[in-house]
Amino acid sequence: MSAFVLLVLISLLACIAMIFLPVFSYIAAIIWGVALIFSGFKLEKNQIIIIFGTNILLLFGLTGDSTLFFYLLFFGLPAIVMSILANKQKGYYELQKWGIASAVIGVTLFMTTSYLILGDIGINEFNEELNNYMEESIVWYEESGLLEVYEDLGITKDEIVSTMEDLFFNISRHLPAIYFLQAIFAVFLMLYLTLYLSKKRDLNYLEKRPFTQEIMPWQLVWVFILALSLWLFGREDMAPIYFVGSNIIAVKVPIIIYFGLAAILYRIQIIKSKLKTVLIIILVLLTMFLPLSIIVFLTLIGLFDALIDYRKVRT
Structure with a gap:
């Protein structure tokens, strides 16, 4: 099997896994990025574009524009930038630098566009999920008897709720940081996994x-x-x-x-x-x-x- 066909299959399977296996979507996105970076080392530029274009069309066909927008800006953009740089024989730290820069730009575009179109970047939905979690936690505390233990220590239910509300408020206000860390960490993992796999196969594509x-x-x-x-x-x-x-x-x-x-x-x-x-x-x-x-x-x-x-x- 040629390298082109193999990388097409791996990237397409990774895209399918991102959509149909949401629990493993982050891992699948990392594999997608690794496949694109490897394509930069092993293939011609037009073949890289064909693979990336095929991936985008598949994601659009399976999810529509909103989910595609997320995966493209968080993972696809830094991956294709690193792939093009790899095709130009750039080193590990050049790929890392521009991969992270692309991730930051991608997340910024995602949040800006989401705010302009929806008036929100997902904070309200995230806050609602946290509040639901808090309510479930309080019910569990009551049913397990843990709430009584806290009350014996002088900590009332209202104080617990107030503390959790303050905590969740601060977490929700740091959703942008979570977005950026998610994308930046993905760049680190894509590169490190590419390095590891190339070393295992005695391919000195990258030096760290x-x-x-x-x-x-x-x-x-x-x-x-x-x-x-x-x-x-x-x-x-x-x-x-x-x-x-x-x-x-x-x-x-x-x-x-x-x-x-x-x-x-x-x-x-x-x-x-x-x-x-x-x-x-x-x-x-x-x-x-x-x-x-x-x-x-x-x-x-x-x-x-x-x-x-x-x-x-x-x-």
């Missing part, structure tokens, strides 16, 4: 630096500082800029932690004494018992590492 040699672009530090400023300025009266800032922070923190962990593991790696084991144990214990502290710590390390580059990764 060791994890301990990865560093965040310094420009993203200023994006985080801007977001933090918006969050602080709007915090007092919960102005819209507060939620803009907090959504950007929510997107940035997992990425910064990733690179902060790379910097920490680099330092641990170069230690050749028994102190290495002690540091690993401390890191694990902090993660288990003081997760918020370790999040703040890794975030700070990731930020300063991007600015200072004390590992000299960029030189």
Whole structure:
């Protein structure tokens, strides 16, 4: 079977799975992206366009324009951008950079279009689902007797409901961050799985630096500082800029932690004494018992590492 036919079949099956197996739709979207990236390495540009066009037609025929719009902007756009770059023999980090940029643009277009057409980006529906979950949880607390345990501790039902409402309100207001993380994480997975499969087949399509040699672009530090400023300025009266800032922070923190962990593991790696084991144990214990502290710590390390580059990764 030729590479073209095989990649057509894999991509079409992935698209079908996205629609008819909603529980596995995210995994299917990752496989779709991997198939498109592989097509960039193995096929001609016109064949890539044929595969992508066939996928889009299938999705449109199965779902209509609204669902197609979601899959196209969240997963299809970054995947086809990375596929075209792969066809031009670009490296791992070029694919990653423009894949993430395409994902951010795609999600932004999705939210903007949804707001202009529907007057909402899905927050109301998401909030309704959370409220339904809250009501079901309260009923379960009552039936299981757990509510009585809380009341014996001095926590009333109204206080539990109020706490859950506040929590769900904040979660629903961070739906944009969830959208962005979903798309960005998909880019990471598409690329990493492509790298893994190509290495397994002895195909050196992509080269990735060791994890301990990865560093965040310094420009993203200023994006985080801007977001933090918006969050602080709007915090007092919960102005819209507060939620803009907090959504950007929510997107940035997992990425910064990733690179902060790379910097920490680099330092641990170069230690050749028994102190290495002690540091690993401390890191694990902090993660288990003081997760918020370790999040703040890794975030700070990731930020300063991007600015200072004390590992000299960029030189």
